[in-house]
Amino acid sequence: MTPTPASDSLRADHRRIETHLDRLLEVLLNLSHGCVGEVRQHFEEIRRLSAPHFAQEEGVFYPRLRSLEPGILAHMDQQHEHTRLTERYLDELLSSFPDPPAERDMIELHRLGIEFHDAVQTHIVDEEDQLLQWADRELSNEEQEQLLQRMRDVVAATSSPAPR
Numbered sequence: 680m681t682p683t684p685a686s687d688s689l690r691a692d693h694r695r696i697e698t699h700l701d702r703l704l705e706v707l708l709n710l711s712h713g714c715v716g717e718v719r720q721h722f723e724e725i726r727r728l729s730a731p732h733f734a735q736e737e738g739v740f741y742p743r744l745r746s747l748e749p750g751i752l753a754h755m756d757q758q759h760e761h762t763r764l765t766e767r768y769l770d771e772l773l774s775s776f777p778d779p780p781a782e783r784d785m786i787e788l789h790r791l792g793i794e795f796h797d798a799v800q801t802h803i804v805d806e807e808d809q810l811l812q813w814a815d816r817e818l819s820n821e822e823q824e825q826l827l828q829r830m831r832d833v834v835a836a837t838s839s840p841a842p843r
């Protein structure tokens with residue numbers, strides 16, 4: 680089988696994101712006042728991991744495949760947009776979350792948390808089943824290597840310099 684370094688790098692990111700997605704879901708399913716900090720922590724980790732991941736996909740991987748498979752790419756774009764929207768809603772709620780929270784705040788946190796979790800998890804599954812499997816078949820090893828290099832350049836360019 681042809682090695683697929685760019686696809687594999689994206690899959691490895693997905694596994695790291697899923698570690699926190701699983702924990703986030705666990706906390707949300709047993710949500711209590713004492714676990715709001717844990718929700719926040721896993722949410723922040725997922726954001727920290729997914730920002731450079733999205734930048735690599737949208738800057739390098741998706742543009743390479745867009746003209747070949749416009750239908751799948753339109754679906755991926757739509758899912759990225761939906762993920763960002765659910766992320767924004769959850770972020771807004773958490774940034775003004777009352778302490779102590781009322782019952783309705785907890786219900787809203789549960790609802791938006793699950794929505795965010797499901798958006799990210801569904802996208803990961805669809806991306807791997809539809810886009811990455813297809814890319815694995817269509818792209819040569821050399822192309823995959825080049826894409827990986829360009830994806831690394833994107834991360835290097837977007838990561839902020841160390842504070843002095």
Ligand SMILES: [Fe+2]
Nearest residue numbers: 689732736806
């Ligand atoms: Fe991805």
Ligand SMILES: [Fe+2]
Nearest residue numbers: 736755802806
């Ligand atoms: Fe994606």
